[in-house]
Every structure is written in C-alpha cells, then in structure tokens.
Amino acid sequence: MPQLxxxxxxxxxxxxxxxxxxxxxxxxEKISENVSAERDLDxxxxxxxxxxxxxxxxxxxxxxxxxxxxxxxxxxxYDKARDYFSEALRRQQDGGFFKxxxxxxxxxxxxxxxxxxxxxxxxxxxxxxxxxxxGGSSHFTVARSVRHQAHSRYLQxxxxxxxxxxxxxxxDSRTPTPGHLQSxxxxxxxxxxxxxPLTPLITYSNEHFSPGTPPSHLSPEILDPKTGIPRTxxxxxxxxxxxxxxxxxxxxxxxxxxxxxxxxxxxxxxxPGGFRxxxxxxxxxxxxxxxxxxxxxxxxxxxxxxxxxxxxxxVSPAIKQEPSGDNISPTMQAKSPAPHKKEEDKKPHIxxxxxxxxxxxxxxxxxxxxxxxxxxSAAINQILGRRWHSLSREEQAKYYELARKxxxxxxxxxxxxxxxxxxxxxxxxxxxxxxxxxPEVSNFFATKCRSFEVTQRFSxxxxxxxxxxxxxxxxxxxxxxxxxxxxxxxxxxxMCDSPASSHGSMLDSPATPSAALASPAAPxxxxxxxxxxxxxxxxxxGRVHHRFPLPGKASGxxxxxxxxxxxxxxxxPIPFTSLHPSMLSSPSPFHQAALHTHHLFQSQPLSLVTxxxx
DNA sequence: TCTCCTTTGAAGGAC
DNA sequence: GTCCTTCAAAGGAGA
Numbered sequence: 001m002p003q004l005x006x007x008x009x010x011x012x013x014x015x016x017x018x019x020x021x022x023x024x025x026x027x028x029e030k031i032s033e034n035v036s037a038e039r040d041l042d043x044x045x046x047x048x049x050x051x052x053x054x055x056x057x058x059x060x061x062x063x064x065x066x067x068x069x070x071x072x073x074x075x076x077x078y079d080k081a082r083d084y085f086s087e088a089l090r091r092q093q094d095g096g097f098f099k100x101x102x103x104x105x106x107x108x109x110x111x112x113x114x115x116x117x118x119x120x121x122x123x124x125x126x127x128x129x130x131x132x133x134x135g136g137s138s139h140f141t142v143a144r145s146v147r148h149q150a151h152s153r154y155l156q157x158x159x160x161x162x163x164x165x166x167x168x169x170x171x172d173s174r175t176p177t178p179g180h181l182q183s184x185x186x187x188x189x190x191x192x193x194x195x196x197p198l199t200p201l202i203t204y205s206n207e208h209f210s211p212g213t214p215p216s217h218l219s220p221e222i223l224d225p226k227t228g229i230p231r232t233x234x235x236x237x238x239x240x241x242x243x244x245x246x247x248x249x250x251x252x253x254x255x256x257x258x259x260x261x262x263x264x265x266x267x268x269x270x271x272p273g274g275f276r277x278x279x280x281x282x283x284x285x286x287x288x289x290x291x292x293x294x295x296x297x298x299x300x301x302x303x304x305x306x307x308x309x310x311x312x313x314x315v316s317p318a319i320k321q322e323p324s325g326d327n328i329s330p331t332m333q334a335k336s337p338a339p340h341k342k343e344e345d346k347k348p349h350i351x352x353x354x355x356x357x358x359x360x361x362x363x364x365x366x367x368x369x370x371x372x373x374x375x376x377s378a379a380i381n382q383i384l385g386r387r388w389h390s391l392s393r394e395e396q397a398k399y400y401e402l403a404r405k406x407x408x409x410x411x412x413x414x415x416x417x418x419x420x421x422x423x424x425x426x427x428x429x430x431x432x433x434x435x436x437x438x439p440e441v442s443n444f445f446a447t448k449c450r451s452f453e454v455t456q457r458f459s460x461x462x463x464x465x466x467x468x469x470x471x472x473x474x475x476x477x478x479x480x481x482x483x484x485x486x487x488x489x490x491x492x493x494x495m496c497d498s499p500a501s502s503h504g505s506m507l508d509s510p511a512t513p514s515a516a517l518a519s520p521a522a523p524x525x526x527x528x529x530x531x532x533x534x535x536x537x538x539x540x541x542g543r544v545h546h547r548f549p550l551p552g553k554a555s556g557x558x559x560x561x562x563x564x565x566x567x568x569x570x571x572x573p574i575p576f577t578s579l580h581p582s583m584l585s586s587p588s589p590f591h592q593a594a595l596h597t598h599h600l601f602q603s604q605p606l607s608l609v610t611x612x613x614x
Numbered sequence: 615t616c617t618c619c620t621t622t623g624a625a626g627g628a629c
Numbered sequence: 630g631t632c633c634t635t636c637a638a639a640g641g642a643g644a
Contacts, residue, residue, distance in 0.1 A: 351636085351637060351638095352624075352625085352635095352636055352637045353624085353637080354623090354637060354638075355622065355623035355624055355637070356622080356623065356624095357621070357622035357623055357637095358621090358622075358623075358637055358638060360622090361621075361622085361638060361639075362638065362639085365638080365639065369639095369640095375640065375641060376619080376620090376639090376640065376641050376642075377619075377620070377621090377638075377639040377640045377641070378618085378619040378620040378621080378639090378640085378641080378642095379619090379620080379641095380620085380621090380639070380640085381619085381620040381621040381622090381638085381639075382620060382621065383621090384620090384621065384622090385620075385621040385622065386621090388621080388622070389622095400623090403623075403624085407624075407625095418625080418626075419624070419625045419626065419635075419636070419637090420625075420626055420627080420635085422635080422636060422637085423626090423634090423635060423636080424635090
C-alpha cells in the first residue's frame with residue numbers, strides 16, 4: 001500500500017509539485033483582514049457553489065465567525081465538503097479548472113471550509129506574494145494557486161480542518177490513533193519551533209541572538225498585524241551585531257561588528273580584499289560611532305570614495321580593477337546621461353540592499369554548509385528557506401528590522417538609486433525563458449493537470465475530536481519543462497532541515513506556524529499550544545522531490561548532491577485505481593480517494609503534490 | 615564564460 | 630489595488 005509519509009520518501013518526479021498544508025495557528029482576528037479577499041472571490045464562488053448556496057444561510061458568516069468561532073463539525077458539513085470535492089474533481093477532469101477572476105488562466109482549487117471558523121481565509125501564505133488571490137468565505141477556502149517565479153511553480157491551497165464528526169462516519173476504524181494522542185488528547189500540531197528529533201543541528205535557535213528572547217508564543221504581536229511592519233523588538237532581542245534602537249533612525253553598532261567574521265560580516269559582497277563592512281566609508285568617517293546615524297548617512301557624494309574604499313554595494317569593473325577610480329557618486333552617475341555604452345558599463349553597480357531573508361541567509365549559510373556538507377547553493381537555500389519559516393517572530397523580526405535599516409541607509413546613501421537601475425545589469429538572463437513563464441502557468445492546469453489524488457490522514461486531536469489532513473496529488477505532465485532541475489532534499493540533509501516536521505518529513509513541514517510570518521505583512525501565527533482548528537497552507541516543496549527524471553535532465557534532477565543517497569522523500573501517491581473496494585461507495589473519486597486513504601494516520605499536514613503523468 | 619538553480623523579500627512597472 | 634518581474638547572495642553544475 002502506498003504511503004504518503006513525507007518522512008519516508010518518494011522520489012517524486014522531477015516535475016512534481018507539492019503543497020504542504022500546515023497549521024498556521026492563525027487567530028480569528030485575521031479573518032477580518034481577509035474579508036475583502038473573500039469578497040473578491042464571491043462571484044467565483046457563487047458560480048460554483050450552486051446548490052450549496054441554499055445551505056449557506058446555515059453557515060456562520062465571517063462576522064459571526066469572528067465573534068463566535070465555534071467549530072462546525074457534523075456529517076452534513078462533511079457531506080458538503082465531499083460534494084465540493086466531487087465538483088472540483090469533476091471540473092478538473094473536464095478540463096475546466098476553476099478560473100481566477102483576476103487571472104482567468106490561473107486555476108485554483110476551491111476547497112470547502114465548513115468546519116473551521118478560525119480559518120483566516122486568504123491569509124495562508126508564507127509570503128505576502130503568495131497570499132494574493134487567496135480568500136474564501138464561510139463556506140470556502142479558496143486556494144489559488146499558481147505561483148511562478150523564475151521556474152518555480154507550486155500550487156497553493158488552504159484546507160480547513162476536516163473535523164470528522166465523531167470520527168465515526170469517515171474515520172477508518174483501521175486508523176490507529178497515536179498513543180501519545182490517545183493519552184493526552186493534545187493536538188498534534190507540530191510547531192516549527194519544536195526541535196526536530198532528528199535535527200540536532202538546528203542553528204536558528206536563540207543561540208544566535210539574545211539569550212533572553214522569550215518564546216514566540218509568549219509575545220505573538222511583535223509584528224504589526226495591520227501594517228505588517230515588525231514591531232521594533234527590544235534591544236535585548238536583537239542581534240548584538242546589529243544593534244538597533246527602537247524607533248531610532250540610527251543605532252550604535254558594535255565597534256568592530258563590521259569587522260567580525262561570520263555574523264558580523266558585511267551585507268554586500270565586495271571584491272576580494274575589499275572592506276568588510278556594508279558602508280566602510282561611512283564607518284570610517286563616523287569613527288564607528290554610529291553606523292546608521294543620520295549625520296553620517298547623507299555624506300557628500302564624493303565621500304563615498306574619498307577613502308579609496310568602494311562601497312560594498314557598488315560593483316563596478318572599474319572599481320574592481322581600480323578601486324580608487326572616479327570620485328563621482330554612483331547616484332550622480334546613474335542619473336547622468338550616458339550617451340556611450342562604454343560609459344554605461346563603467347557605471348558602478350549599486351546593489352540592492354539585502355532583504356531580511358538575504359541577511360538571514362548570509363548569516364546562516366556557513367553553518368548550514370558546515371552542518372550539511374552541502375555545497376550547492378540551491379540546496380542550501382532550500383534549507384535556509386525552511387529554517388527561515390521556522391524562525392520565531394522575534395527572530396525574523398530581527399532580520400526584518402535589519403533589512404529595514406539597510407534599506408534606509410541605502411536609500412540615504414543613494415537617494416537617486418532605484419532597483420530598476422539594476423534591471424538588466426545582471427548577467428544576461430535567458431529571455432527565452434521569460435515568455436513561456438506565464439503561458440506555461442496559465443495553461444498548466446488546463447493542459448497538464450490530469451487528475452488528482454487525495455489522501456486523508458489522521459492529524460491528531462483537537463480537543464477530543466480527531467482531525468485529518470488531506471494530501472492531494474495532482475497528476476500532471478511536465479514534459480514541457482526544460483529547465484535544469486535543481487538538487488533535491490536528500491535524506492542526509494534532513495539533519496540540517498528545519499524541525500518543522502514531527503516525523504522527519506522533509507516535504508510537509510507540518511504545522512509550521514511561520515508560514516504566515518515570513519513577511520512582515522503576514523503576521524505570524526502564534527506558537528500557541530491551544531487547540532485551534534488547523535488551517536493549511538502550501539509550500540513549494542515538490543520541485544525538490546523528483547520521482548521521474550526528465551529526459552535529458554536526469555543529472556540535475558535526482559541525487560545531484562553527489563554523495564547524497566537518492567532515497568526517495570515521499571512514497572508514491574495512491575492512485576485512484578488502487579482504491580480499496582470498500583472505499584468506493586462514494587460516487588466521487590475524490591471522495592473515494594479521501595475515504596480510502598483515511599487509514600493513513602500520520603500526524604502530518606495536508607500536502608498537495610503533483611506528479612507527472614506516466 | 616555565462617547561466618541556471620533555489621530561497622524570500624523589496625521594489626517598480628503594468629494593468 | 631493586484632499581480633508580475635527582477636534582483637539581491639551563494640556556489641556548484643551544466644551549456
């Protein structure tokens with residue numbers, strides 16, 4: 001019998017896409033933030049719900065839910081969910097995936113949200129970017145779904161807590177209940193800050209920061225839920241290498257913070273032999289008194305080079321060859337007309353200030369490399385991305401604050417600089433990949449998504465009610481993909497991965513509450529241990545799990561980490577054809593699949609995985 | 615030598 | 630207002 005435990009493994013096809021549905025632990029106040037998003041999709045829902053509309057009156061409104069979040073879990077609700085799944089499956093099989101009102105070519109799944117009054121529809125994303133388009137209503141969690149950045153694509157869904165009534169109707173009697181759940185009835189919501197039993201090398205703990213940083217769940221409001229701007233943490237929470245003063249423009253840096261290796265390293269790459277400080281000239285001019293103080297962040301243009309040391313954010317061939325080159329401010333250069341191409345080429349390249357994640361990466365990369373013995377940055381970045389999501393609010397807030405300071409200083413140093421200035425300055429990108437990006441995504445489901453498979457899995461208990469996740473596999477055909485595949489997570493990397501999973505899954509990162517706190521615009525769910533209905537989000541996991549190597553792409557798709565074994569991460573999804581006969585009572589294959597796989601009981605969030613059509 | 619991969623976030627342009 | 634694209638870092642890998 002196929003299993004879907006992320007901890008085990010199934011080398012998903014090179015084009016597989018996986019979506020992890022995680023418990024975000026969102027608070028009910030988040031619901032109000034998503035009302036607008038829900039409205040935006042009302043028309044779509046209304047066109048899909050049909051008969052379900054008639055029963056909508058019985059469903060709690062958003063406001064009601066906000067005021068009196070009371071889980072609704074009964075057989076009728078589940079029947080509705082089943083019907084909606086059936087409808088979703090039917091439409092999908094008909095080639096008519098749900099269409100986004102904003103991007104008609106972008107499909108999304110509409111998942112009934114019948115049981116989770118806490119569900120902050122639309123606030124599911126680990127990043128603000130992926131939140132867009134999300135939404136839902138008291139009936140639905142609309143999961144929109146396609147993100148395409150560069151060549152990464154993943155579905156995005158949000159799944160309500162599927163609270164099976166009494167666990168009688170649907171819960172398979174064969175589904176064993178984990179002993180620890182039976183004993184204490186504690187929801188098996190694995191929060192990211194829980195140390196993974198197999199991950200002793202987690203490095204993003206408070207050890208890097210102030211030792212007194214309280215647990216995130218004790219101070220869950222460090223990010224402004226409205227503005228998304230992280231609240232300035234207490235200085236004691238901040239990295240000693242990036243001391244920040246709350247509310248102050250400037251701050252007193254560690255006198256030698258810029259000179260310290262590793263954690264105190266510069267923010268911008270510099271030529272070999274360069275100065276290891278983000279703003280060396282300023283640091284020297286200011287005698288290291290204040291790295292960000294206003295009096296020093298607006299130096300005269302020529303001061304940038306008066307020391308002969310280039311700004312680390314400036315990368316120019318001239319600087320690389322002649323560090324003491326011209327004295328013209330890069331801003332002035334950027335603004336000055338460039339009649340000749342050669343002159344343009346000589347313009348210093350003022351790099352973008354690093355964002356919070358980049359700062360985090362810069363700091364943690366070395367550790368991850370050391371711990372995981374990985375060298376490929378793509379793989380390292382995947383791990384870092386996971387860890388980033390596993391960070392507590394406070395920890396992430398530190399980097400957001402750092403990034404904010406960096407941007408502030410950068411803008412003051414180069415007031416005329418625009419990120420647009422760097423467009424096209426990087427190594428020539430393959431423009432040929434650009435046109436196919438959106439069309440590929442737009443037609444992705446219509447042409448490549450053949451079917452999907454669902455596995456319902458026991459998650460744990462909320463109170464005394466069993467909860468379940470769904471794991472959905474989308475059958476797709478990614479033969480159109482031609483890009484080189486990056487390395488996948490491999491078993492040996494598990495030791496380096498985030499402790500998101502309670503069972504070693506590298507795919508699901510279950511119950512990572514930081515899914516919503518990756519961005520300051522998406523305040524994190526708390527790490528609260530209180531029993532909240534599980535809301536599920538998605539993660540772009542699938543690309544790193546390759547089940548089927550693509551023709552001509554095998555080298556880059558499976559086990560490209562050299563010595564890394566190629567043990568599959570996920571087991572093979574359950575095909576419809578393998579459904580147990582006893583589970584085929586429902587007319588809906590979707591339902592059948594859900595029922596059939598119900599006996600799988602691992603404490604794992606819903607995951608949506610696409611697989612290539614064989 | 616150049617580009618891709620891979621991650622998240624910020625910024626700017628397009629609509 | 631929303632969405633998309635690009636770039637920031639990193640270094641191995643492939644073309």
